[in-house]
Amino acid sequence: MNILKRALIEKTGHENGFENILSSHDDGVLLGSALHGIQALIAEDNYRWIVDIHSEVSKYLYSELTRCFPNATRPDRKFVLLQINDLAIFLRRASKLAQSLPNQLAVDYDKQVTEELTHFADAETKATEIERIVRQRIGQQKFRDGMLQYWGGACAVTGVDVTEVLRASHAKPWAECKSDTERLDVFNGFLLCAHLDALFDRFLISFDDKGQMLISPKLSQNQRDILGLNDDLCLRWIADRHLLYLDYHRAKFFDLQGG
Template identity: 55%
Template structure:
């Protein structure tokens, strides 16, 4: 690896979520970030970039990357990028996933919450005000993680206008037993505002294959007006979604009765 090749790899990392070099040799560059726990080692092989990732959630990260980019899978847990554009795509998606996957959102929540509570008057500690602060900070952390995980687009329609997107919980916030559940990116989906409103009220759900389920309470004419008169489904669904989705689907079924 010559100095120019090394510099191009380091720039790609800096621009796409791995902003500092933690180690560099004649054969490879290792990069990391202050924003997430993942690290990546990049080496050259016959003109290709070979990438391997290390993180607290390495298995999930590799599984998600393999699902998103099967054409870039080189070996078990190792990816190849044929050119600089593909290298940028892989690095950017890996950084998004590393920032979203459990339990990075919980760590971000803990840091942000402590900052908020440090400015809260002592007499308000342990009151309804503190509970509302916790909920607001948690929902912000959840939304940020969901935007990263779903690449800033609705999980069903692909709409990518941030103002129209909502982080929808499958197992409602109040029903979760811990912050880890509340902030788990697999506990819900990034949905456009109309789908979020329906999902939140158990008027729609999804089966284990990701296909949209519609409540009988939504009339045929309303389905047309809402754009629900055609087959719709999640762009993908991971096994980690299924327990939360099962909870939501039971609520959906109960709401029909």
């Protein structure tokens, strides 16, 4: 790989979530970032870009990338991108996923909570309502940030990408989660438009294991029409990790319908 190709990789990485050049030589360029824990080793072979992702961040990263880029996946777990623009899209998505998938969100959350609580000198104060409020505020913001990254800034159902009207909806409610790991798990919910979020939060809609929307019989046909609800609505995709939380949400959904 000549110096011009290495420079092109370095520039593409810097612009798409991999600002650190860990090494650069004829065999390839190793990229990283201070924002997440994954590294990308990029080589060139016959005018194709070969990407090998190394991650200690999340065991879910590879499966999510194969879902996003099925035609780029090789049996050796490397990815092949044909154009430099394809490489840019791949790196940008990998960076977003690395910052949103389980573990990284929890690490960032713990760090920020610790920093904010240091402003309270009284150790007893930290164990009171103040700490609970701080943890919930930071946690909910981290969850929303993670959801925006995971779903590409668009509603999980409609694809609407107006962030001002998007809400991070928990399938297993915040107060009912047993740990911060559950609360911050991006698979514990969906990024939804405000009206869908309100319906999901009140168990007036849910989703089956294939992502098809379930609509409460409590909503009249007129209400469904006004809200734009129909039997064709479904999640843009659904991962296996969603199913456990969906099962929890669906049980409450059916319980509230009396069925």
